[in-house]
Amino acid sequence: MIAQEQKPMEEILGYLEGKQKIVVMGCGGCATFYYTGDKKAVNEMAEKLTKEGKAVTKIILPLGISACEIDMSAAFLEKNRKAIENCDAVLMQSCGDGVQVVNEYIENKMGLVKAIYPANDALGLVGGGPTKFKETCQSCGMCELGKTAGICPLTSCGKGLMNGPCGGVRADNKCEIDPDKDCAWVKIYERMEKLGELDKFIEMRDPHEWSKMKRPRLFEIEKPLSPVRAMLGSLPAYLTLLRKPKLEE
Amino acid sequence: MGDEVYSDLMRDLKEGKYVFTGELEPEKAGDVHEPIEMARDLKGLVVACNVTDNPQSFAYVNSMAASYLIQKETGMECIYQLRCADRNRMALLSDVLGAGALGLKNILALTGDHVSLGDTPDAKPVYDLDSTTLIAMIRKVVDEGKDLGGNEIHNPPKLHVGGAAAPGAANLKAEVAKVKRKIKVGAEFIQTQVVYYTDVLDRFFKELGKVDVPVLVGIFPARTFGQADFFDKYVAGVDVPPDYLENMKKTKEIKDKEKRKEEVDRVNVEFFTEFLEHLKGTPAAGCHMMAVGYPRIIAPLKKVME
Numbered sequence: 250m251i252a253q254e255q256k257p258m259e260e261i262l263g264y265l266e267g268k269q270k271i272v273v274m275g276c277g278g279c280a281t282f283y284y285t286g287d288k289k290a291v292n293e294m295a296e297k298l299t300k301e302g303k304a305v306t307k308i309i310l311p312l313g314i315s316a317c318e319i320d321m322s323a324a325f326l327e328k329n330r331k332a333i334e335n336c337d338a339v340l341m342q343s344c345g346d347g348v349q350v351v352n353e354y355i356e357n358k359m360g361l362v363k364a365i366y367p368a369n370d371a372l373g374l375v376g377g378g379p380t381k382f383k384e385t386c387q388s389c390g391m392c393e394l395g396k397t398a399g400i401c402p403l404t405s406c407g408k409g410l411m412n413g414p415c416g417g418v419r420a421d422n423k424c425e426i427d428p429d430k431d432c433a434w435v436k437i438y439e440r441m442e443k444l445g446e447l448d449k450f451i452e453m454r455d456p457h458e459w460s461k462m463k464r465p466r467l468f469e470i471e472k473p474l475s476p477v478r479a480m481l482g483s484l485p486a487y488l489t490l491l492r493k494p495k496l497e498e
Numbered sequence: 499m500g501d502e503v504y505s506d507l508m509r510d511l512k513e514g515k516y517v518f519t520g521e522l523e524p525e526k527a528g529d530v531h532e533p534i535e536m537a538r539d540l541k542g543l544v545v546a547c548n549v550t551d552n553p554q555s556f557a558y559v560n561s562m563a564a565s566y567l568i569q570k571e572t573g574m575e576c577i578y579q580l581r582c583a584d585r586n587r588m589a590l591l592s593d594v595l596g597a598g599a600l601g602l603k604n605i606l607a608l609t610g611d612h613v614s615l616g617d618t619p620d621a622k623p624v625y626d627l628d629s630t631t632l633i634a635m636i637r638k639v640v641d642e643g644k645d646l647g648g649n650e651i652h653n654p655p656k657l658h659v660g661g662a663a664a665p666g667a668a669n670l671k672a673e674v675a676k677v678k679r680k681i682k683v684g685a686e687f688i689q690t691q692v693v694y695y696t697d698v699l700d701r702f703f704k705e706l707g708k709v710d711v712p713v714l715v716g717i718f719p720a721r722t723f724g725q726a727d728f729f730d731k732y733v734a735g736v737d738v739p740p741d742y743l744e745n746m747k748k749t750k751e752i753k754d755k756e757k758r759k760e761e762v763d764r765v766n767v768e769f770f771t772e773f774l775e776h777l778k779g780t781p782a783a784g785c786h787m788m789a790v791g792y793p794r795i796i797a798p799l800k801k802v803m804e
């Protein structure tokens with residue numbers, strides 16, 4: 250998921266200077282998991298903006314409805330067409346994806362040209378939980394995990410090296426760049442040792458193929474997924490959640 | 499790997515001579531007068547000098563330009579340090595070809611400290627290649643006349659490439675495996691990061707075992723307490739022994755400049771004599787004396803090795 254935190258209020262108010270009527274829209278996807286786009290976050294943002302003398306309309310997306318998946322979020326935008334038409338600016342409590350996908354829809358499909366601003370800073374594709382998360386993949390387009398015992402050299406190593414460790418590893422095997430982070434290449438070595446694959450460690454891995462990451466990358470699937478049908482179809486499987494183990498960090 | 503010898507450094511190493519190398523540091527300046535002066539002082543004492551490339555990620559005079567000027571003005575052979583932190587593979591290739599065109603004969607291929615540690619922390623770090631893939635690239639350029647993409651290089655440069663090692667690494671097995679990887683892809687010599695402890699040295703050589711490339715062990719006699727302290731605090735992967743630091747600190751109290759210099763030299767000779775005596779009994783092919791801005795210490799230390 251894409252971790253995100255809210256920007257400082259001064260920055261947000263700076264964007265909204267001179268704008269009176271504001272549509273605040275949250276995201277029911279990642280932003281909701283990180284409390285930066287859920288119902289409560291939207292209500293709090295609306296309250297703060299109202300205190301600043303702004304007129305606010307809220308668009309709250311329920312859990313599972315992501316702003317960036319236009320197939321899901323369009324209905325909520327259409328429902329609020331009037332408010333969007335009348336507003337001076339849209340403030341998105343989502344990652345940058347959500348901001349841009351919604352902006353494109355408002356402009357190209359709804360035919361409205363509106364200023365749109367981010368309320369959040371996206372912090373990367375993270376995994377883990379329940380409360381601590383770590384960036385472990387940067388969607389590079391050419392996964393190297395098969396060569397590095399399942400630990401991403403591009404993301405978990407502070408320098409993104411294909412052939413570490415570098416000479417800067419600390420005495421406690423933490424990373425040169427940050428004493429709170431483990432050296433990914435020492436971890437890769439240790440895992441390969443456990444897997445009996447040290448012969449692979451000593452082989453040089455070729456430089457990463459960055460040609461697989463020509464931005465912006467475009468992607469297509471044959472037919473759209475029906476989120477409602479997919480969710481309903483999976484209902485019995487959700488029962489597994491009842492057996493959720495108690496996780497400690 | 500061919501048997502060709504292009505540089506004095508490689509000639510001496512191949513002939514089995516005990517080799518001393520020095521270190522010159524271009525600075526944040528529009529000229530290289532200072533390293534040129536230092537090179538003059540080091541002439542005859544070391545076979546070649548490393549010329550640092552943005553050490554600790556402080557952005558200084560370009561290392562290739564400095565190496566060229568030092569070689570031209572003083573005749574001191576340079577080991578041009580080239581790090582992956584600031585250049586993508588295209589820029590690295592351009593620099594390697596440029597180095598050949600300028601008559602540089604040795605490159606030390608480095609990954610480079612992270613840019614966030616230096617004086618330009620907001621820079622975008624590159625690391626398109628790492629030290630190992632850079633070594634492999636240089637060998638391909640020199641030996642096959644081809645770049646990484648297999649494109650032909652007309653009149654390829656003739657130069658040698660070395661790599662670095664960190665004998666003090668906490669996970670020595672991982673570090674040594676990496677060093678062996680560098681040797682496997684064509685590193686022709688190894689220069690180690692600074693070592694202060696004889697047991698660290700012994701552990702490193704034991705783990706490394708027999709390798710068929712020469713290893714030069716790095717030492718760092720500091721010219722001032724400040725230099726030693728900076729090294730201790732800011733150089734990634736190096737801890738300076740507290741007793742040495744303490745003795746260096748005491749020299750600060752000496753008011754008379756000449757007396758202070760004498761005492762600094764005495765502290766260094768005393769500390770490094772034991773280490774160098776020990777070094778003689780190791781498989782090291784030589785010693786890399788990183789006495790930056792401190793050429794007068796080289797001769798007394800070399801004497802220990804005689």
Ligand code: SF4
Nearest residue numbers: 386387389392393401
């Ligand atoms: S190599 Fe790393 S960044 Fe690339 S896809 Fe795999 S995990 Fe993600």
Ligand code: SF4
Nearest residue numbers: 406415424425432433
């Ligand atoms: S210390 Fe380890 S994780 Fe950090 S940059 Fe060096 S190799 Fe990568």
